[in-house]
């Protein structure tokens with residue numbers, strides 16, 4: 606059977622770089638820190654010993670360099686799991702597809718991918734200013750309806766429970782993050798379970814001019830309990846990362862700077878300082 610991936614399916618730019626990320630395999634380190642905001646890439650790479658490569662296309666900004674002698678790539682993804690699907694697929698292709706022959710490589714390469722993002726808390730005891738590692742990601746988006754994923758018993762139960770509680774017409778997906786990276790990176794952080802939403806406003810229970818269809822979504826989610834499994838915070842990418850990571854065979858961990866508490870209605874005035882603290886924590890744990 607010919608496994609060659611056609612030009613229309615995996616798009617390579619005329620210079621040999623991959624379509625959206627605009628990168629060639631040699632531009633990528635095997636440890637990748639990801640952030641949502643393109644401006645945050647430099648906030649990470651400012652701590653590097655040196656930056657050897659920079660690239661920018663759409664929301665995907667890339668800096669590769671070394672920190673304490675360890676080669677690290679930091680990249681921005683923009684917001685939402687639709688971006689994460691593109692990001693993870695192209696990142697994987699850079700290491701697991703021979704871009705010249707367009708054939709999947711025989712030997713699989715696994716990347717360590719660490720999201721350093723911002724997030725809102727749905728529990729009173731997780732205040733703005735806290736840092737949280739996501740043991741599980743729970744996707745309220747429909748991305749996984751388009752992939753065949755295997756779920757553990759607990760993951761299936763959580764997805765079903767949330768579907769019932771919110772009265773959704775589709776099944777949310779629950780996926781565990783990388784245990785190896787949780788151990789390596791979570792020292793001193795709260796360990797929680799992160800709800801990934803397909804939006805910042807109504808899907809996270811916010812009302813500006815439009816009334817959310819599920820007005821009590823925060824209360825409902827914050828009370829979900831499946832065998833002591835509880836939900837802790839909202840953001841917009843983690844579950845997509847964990848699901849794509851499982852499917853493609855990469856280790857993924859999401860770290861969250863809690864900038865808002867949705868129960869007490871506080872928003873951290875010093876959100877940039879919290880993110881900076883999380884960036885320094887992450888770099889130190891990766892190569893301190």
Ligand SMILES: O=P(O)(O)O[C@H]1O[C@H](CO)[C@@H](O)[C@H]1O
Pocket residue numbers: 640641642683684685721722723724805840841842
């Ligand atoms: O700060 P980042 O990494 O973008 O993460 C969070 O912030 C954005 C919303 O403001 C969403 O992308 C959410 O996941």
Ligand SMILES: O=c1cc[nH]c(=O)[nH]1
Pocket residue numbers: 723724725726805809839840841864865
């Ligand atoms: O409340 C918040 C804060 C940051 N990012 C989110 O998605 N939600």
